[in-house]
Amino acid sequence: MYSIGEFIDKLIIENIKIFHLRESIHDESISDDEFVEGENKMNIVNENRGTIIDFLNEKIDRVVAGKERNSYLRNVKTYAKKD
Numbered sequence: 001m002y003s004i005g006e007f008i009d010k011l012i013i014e015n016i017k018i019f020h021l022r023e024s025i026h027d028e029s030i031s032d033d034e035f036v037e038g039e040n041k042m043n044i045v046n047e048n049r050g051t052i053i054d055f056l057n058e059k060i061d062r063v064v065a066g067k068e069r070n071s072y073l074r075n076v077k078t079y080a081k082k083d
Contacts, residue, residue, distance in 0.1 A: 003070050004063065007056040014049040018042060
């Protein structure tokens, strides 16, 4: 299961994809086929974005209610101890 931060990261990535797809389909030099392909991709990315938002909202509700921890990563020392 993802943490709240990981869900936000995924949401940002989907938003960037949507931004780029919108830019590409508003380019007047693209063909009708490229426009349709871009629109279809944007619909999928928008659907993914909605799914991520739903998961994020559920995660926040569970964490706030104390039913689940937010962080799943363990802290590991990766540097040498200096004497």
